[in-house]
Amino acid sequence: MNNGISITNHRNGETYEFNIINSTRGPNAVDIRDFFKKTGMFTFDPGYTSTASCKSEITFIDGGKGELRYRGIPIEELAGKHTYLEVCYLLLNSKLPSPDELLDFDIELRHRSFLHRGLHKLFDAFPDNAHPMATLSAATTALASFYKEHINLTSSDDFNKMAHRIISKIPTIAAFSYRHSLGIPFIEPNIELSFTENFLFMMRAYPGGKMHIDRQGERSIKEIEIKALDTIFTLHADHEQNASTTVVRNVASTGAHPYVAISSGIAALWGRAHGGANESVISQLEMIGSVNNVEKYIKKAKDPNDPFRLMGFGHRVYKNFDPRAKILKKLQDELKSELNLNTELLEIASKIEDIALNDEYFISRNLYPNIDFYTGIILTALQIPKSMFTPIFVIGRTVGWITQWVEFKREEKSKISRPRQLYIGK
Ligand code: ACO
Numbered sequence: 071m072n073n074g075i076s077i078t079n080h081r082n083g084e085t086y087e088f089n090i091i092n093s094t095r096g097p098n099a100v101d102i103r104d105f106f107k108k109t110g111m112f113t114f115d116p117g118y119t120s121t122a123s124c125k126s127e128i129t130f131i132d133g134g135k136g137e138l139r140y141r142g143i144p145i146e147e148l149a150g151k152h153t154y155l156e157v158c159y160l161l162l163n164s165k166l167p168s169p170d171e172l173l174d175f176d177i178e179l180r181h182r183s184f185l186h187r188g189l190h191k192l193f194d195a196f197p198d199n200a201h202p203m204a205t206l207s208a209a210t211t212a213l214a215s216f217y218k219e220h221i222n223l224t225s226s227d228d229f230n231k232m233a234h235r236i237i238s239k240i241p242t243i244a245a246f247s248y249r250h251s252l253g254i255p256f257i258e259p260n261i262e263l264s265f266t267e268n269f270l271f272m273m274r275a276y277p278g279g280k281m282h283i284d285r286q287g288e289r290s291i292k293e294i295e296i297k298a299l300d301t302i303f304t305l306h307a308d309h310e311q312n313a314s315t316t317v318v319r320n321v322a323s324t325g326a327h328p329y330v331a332i333s334s335g336i337a338a339l340w341g342r343a344h345g346g347a348n349e350s351v352i353s354q355l356e357m358i359g360s361v362n363n364v365e366k367y368i369k370k371a372k373d374p375n376d377p378f379r380l381m382g383f384g385h386r387v388y389k390n391f392d393p394r395a396k397i398l399k400k401l402q403d404e405l406k407s408e409l410n411l412n413t414e415l416l417e418i419a420s421k422i423e424d425i426a427l428n429d430e431y432f433i434s435r436n437l438y439p440n441i442d443f444y445t446g447i448i449l450t451a452l453q454i455p456k457s458m459f460t461p462i463f464v465i466g467r468t469v470g471w472i473t474q475w476v477e478f479k480r481e482e483k484s485k486i487s488r489p490r491q492l493y494i495g496k
Pocket of ligand 1 (some may be wrong): 344
């Protein structure tokens, strides 16, 4: 076979042939869509460690090299060099916007950032101490009922309107979820502010849109804070077929409303093994409490009989430094002199990093710090509380989820996601 692979079943001597589908970057894939038809067997791959579930043109990761690209552009050329909104435009349109296109996109998003009054009431149904991720996921599902027409999208304009709506409203829902958890009044979006500044404004402002005044009389949101958060949003914007994106695509395959698919993605992201790790990293650093305790916890992390894991370490795909983590580590160093970084937590984090990067256990398993290891300390310096770390991830990732949703829907022959199982019961 010229461009394929042969598999021999040594139980019956039969040989079956399968085509190889070429990628433009990264590993090719064996086309096993008719594997069952040909062999009468399933393939077994729990956790999908060797399975490509779709073709995609959006994001590329080379985990061995520690490389990440959005629409072909390396992340290092985007983060901190283009705004998050430019990156959103890139993911949605496969090209960076011209100044005019960016202006139209920005203006549209600012005007779409408000929530229907009816949705405001939903927050009241949640207890004051509800985690913002629970409220955020529920409110995103509820949003679907306000835009029923998005279930039947046909034209490019329809797709764009649906995508722009969710990207612009998620920060408002996230900020409202947070304010509800504190029992303080919601702050409506301010259309005079950029995407990222507006989010900080909705989080921090006092009723009437007044900002906190410090002893020096300073009341603005600092440029460096906006730049740092904008970079964090960019680094989270997409990450190919991770757990939450796979959930979004699976829900898309059933024909459900796109915002319900996003809500499912939010639920999947919440877990500690995924986006919830950023909150767990800071909780863990606080629990470790002192550089003197680091060795003890490293020992626990290495003990096969102890479920303890170092949060913010390891990744299914990156077997080298997570390129997003590298960018954030640099950003963290830049912020040190300009913002109030928690030096105690920083010291504990640096000691963990130093030990782990030189320890045989972590080296042999390719366990490097991932993006979540660094976001917490930066977000804390931006006065963002722990419970909002994963919602911040959601804000950044919404564009990736919706772009993946659209890509799935535009496929000519998309199938419902329906894996098989290896039955071992009675
Ligand atoms: N601390 C200690 N040991 C670890 C860690 C860790 N953080 N991560 C993996 N290992 C060990 C495992 O115990 C296992 O060891 P073994 O071979 O002796 O059994 C080996 O490394 C491989 O681990 P798996 O769980 O099989 O790796 P997988 O690719 O399935 O999991 C994951 C990746 C979930 C990210 C894992 O590394 C982890 O739990 N990390 C901590 C949570 C975290 O930071 N998640 C954020 C990921 S990035 C994101 O989603 C944005």
